Amino acid sequence: MSTYSTSIIDNTARHVQNLLTGEGSGHDWWHIRRVWRTAKALAEEEQADMFVVELAALLHDIGDHKFHNGDETMGAKLSRAWMEQQQVPESKIVRVCQVIDEVSFKGAGTSSAVSSLEAQVVQDADRLDAIGAIGIARAFAYGGHKGREMHNPAVAPVLHTSFEEYKKNSGPTLNHFYEKLFLLKDRMHTASARRLAAKRHDFMDEFVTRFLAEWDGER
Template sequence: MTDTRPTYLAHVHTSTPLVEKALDYAFQELADDASGHDRHHVLRVYKMAQRLAKAESLDLEIVELIAALHDIQDFKFTGDEMSGAREAERWLLEQNAPPDLASLVASNVAGISFKGAGTPTNPLTSEGMCVQDADRLDAMGAIGIARCFTYGGARARAIHDPEVAVAHHSTTEQYLKHQGTSINHFHEKLLLLKDRMNTEAAKRMAEDRHDFMESYLRRFSEEWEAQS
């Protein structure tokens, strides 16, 4: 029997046909992304969320759907905190998903993203917490460093400017309007993630990725000052 799945899904495990459709939809929507929120990011988050969900004995289909759709209509690009949740729910209902499932996935999508160090957080189910951990792990370590500078370039941010102060935001609006620098973004977000993990497995992985980022920043500072 001929495999009719898209080639980029050929080796991806999906628990239901709806999950496969959701991944395909996300991959198509994010195909032209150059900010570090592309289909490769979605797939890494998806696989890590699966891993965490299995460790926590959670509903795999719900976890996979949240992971597949978590970056559709991302608020960082739309300026609307609820754009991703609305689109996730709209798409799921269009696929004839049960309304309760569509609503559950959408409410979790609304709460996944980091929106500033001091902003209130939206409540998540255990499934949503797994995806949030997976998404945050992808913002840390070697991948996180690469994505930080990719995103900074896409937003026309300077790599570093010692005269630009680190800012911690108390509202999503402040977070969205802030330009900053890529190095400051480590202090405004990435280095804060270790202590914001939900699952025990993610907490362990975050320690190693956090240490790697700190080591990188020390080397960056030495080279910036022509000391190394």
């Protein structure tokens, strides 16, 4: 990348760090940093547009619908405003905003199709951070943030058939493993992400088995 592009990435990283440092739901600066680093590695392997990937990875959660009354357009709006301030070319802004619009999981019964290699890379990186040991920690951090029960055997998981239904979900955190996290391994796009996802999936599976055994008073 050019010196100008590198400066924009550096400015964006500082901007997002200032916005999200100390956030307590698992969507903090450290989440962004991990997704950014993973996305760069995937982009290099897949020969994706690194500038688009880095900007989208850095900006993908600054307007998350979960924290803006379900508004699915907020992420692209806030990202566009920032990129215009940084004088990013319009052609790149359009591509970054498209990635941000497509990155979110929208429910077990909905399509997660994306329109570009860059969107595949960023979506894979974001989903990798939702599974494995860190994914488990983030799930319970978010559940606590929302005041949800860890587990309630009387409340069954729901495989949501629309994004609107998924956004309204308020079930116990353990249900989230069946409603989303266990599904992500088979929804990765890139070969390297699929390799990483397989290991993280197995760890989650072992964790949930152990959790349920202890919940029932394992002796």
